[in-house]
Amino acid sequence: MKVLIAGGGTAGHINPGLAIAKYIKSKSTDTKIIFVGTERGLETKLVPREGFELKLIKVRGFRRKLSKETFISVKEMFQGFHEARSIVKEFKPDIVIGTGGYVCGPVVFSAAMRKIPTLIHEQNAFPGVTNRILSRFSNITAISFKESEKFFKGAKKIVLTGNPIRKEMLEIDRAKARESLKVDSSNPLVVIFGGSLGAEKINQSVVDMLKTHYREGTFKLIYATGEKQYKNVMEKLEGLSYKSVQVLPYIFDMAGVMAAADLAVCRAGAITISELTALSVPSIMIPSPYVTANHQEHNAKALEKHGAALVILEKDLNGEVLHKKIIDTIKNKAKLKEMSKNASMIGVRDAADKIYSLAMGIKV
Structure with a gap:
């Protein structure tokens, strides 16, 4: 054939x-x-x-x-x-x-x-x-x-x-992934990424959140800046050190990190959404306003309608808004569980x- x-x-x-x-x-x-x-x-x-x-x-x-x-x-x-x-x-x-x-x-x-x-x-x-x-x-x-x-x-x-x-997304074991990343139930894992090149507004907001609002121990954070913006982000975070925060230019083992996550904060690309829902991961979507026909916002709103995600438009995004949305979500265990269930129901x-x-x- x-x-x-x-x-x-x-x-x-x-x-x-x-x-x-x-x-x-x-x-x-x-x-x-x-x-x-x-x-x-x-x-x-x-x-x-x-x-x-x-x-x-x-x-x-x-x-x-x-x-x-x-x-x-x-x-x-x-x-x-x-x-x-x-x-x-x-x-x-x-x-x-x-x-x-x-x-x-x-x-x-x-x-x-x-x-x-x-x-x-x-x-x-x-x-x-x-x-x-x-x-x-x-x-x-x-x-x-x-x-x-x-x-x-x-x-x-x-x-x-x-x-x-990707096949590896379907074969990953959540328990093993969390054990590998040393994640325990008392310290939820939040993963933030804006794509391989990074997203400037997301990075600005995360930097502000870490410098002004974040408190050690509230949640474990794995944060990917994007290859091109890593140096700039690290310069802005100079002198700031948290044991529970890991800043990377890129997440190579995305399958393992996604599987271990309690909450993902990311863009609303179709494949990202498909991977998150297949793994039953709740999310906060920040759709890119720079894509053709604003299709990421349509993707994000579709997921939000099913109760699997929350949406923050980029024009409304800043460090305080991001931190509050993350804290309100991970502290509400019932809501987080419901979002995970809803993601699983629509995941293919x-x-x-x-x-x-x-x-x-x-x-x-």
Whole structure:
């Protein structure tokens, strides 16, 4: 069997594709899988590292305002369609799966025009423009939030599957993870992170919280600043030392730390939400206001509606607000337990299996 997976730009589009690819390989080791991306996306780093072949095409998004960039985008769009058609024609895939990003457009459309089975996967509660368009041509549109269904009015078939997540997230043992991090029940573990690059407003608020409001022993904190902002944060925290606070540039063992956490404070990326709910971790979401169509706020509000998370908009965030929200949450054991239960109820642990079954069952 041959499978072509298109997804690119951010890790939020690429990691679901990798999770699907690994699951397919676990079911059929002789399956040939090729990824399609662009040279500007994170796929150039993430895909080869996982041992999959990556082919690149030219494509970029359109800016609404007419400019020189618009004409470049149009030129690259036609070039991208030509390159995508060539890849599809040469590889002859049995199925094409799109996991988001502009690169999906020409690849999935080219496959659909050749009557090749296609499936697209939408990670967010508010879907991107590319997937909304492709849903009219794709055989199946797999969604991760029920709330996104209303945006796919022209879709041929919509199935709620959830987001496929990393295998290690599903295999981690909470008790062992807490023991490894020396976390006991009397000192709740709070984990704060803003993504691999960090989030400036979150970092400013955490620094203020640690310098002004935090008291030793109220909770154990593991805090990731992001690689680029670590030095700056440590300079601001110079002279401040807490035994129960660990400041890191990046959390490499995110599976272990998430599993051990009593509460996570983070952005509202779709994959982060899927991992937290799969592990039943309550959260305080601070959605990024800088993403396309403000989709993180839609994600966070969807989780809040189910009682699994609390939301602080970045415009309302500061050290005092953050500290109060954390303290009020971890001190209310009943609320924390209820949030964990609600997260578990909406968490999906078999999304990759669902998507695999759907893909294998497509009839054209």
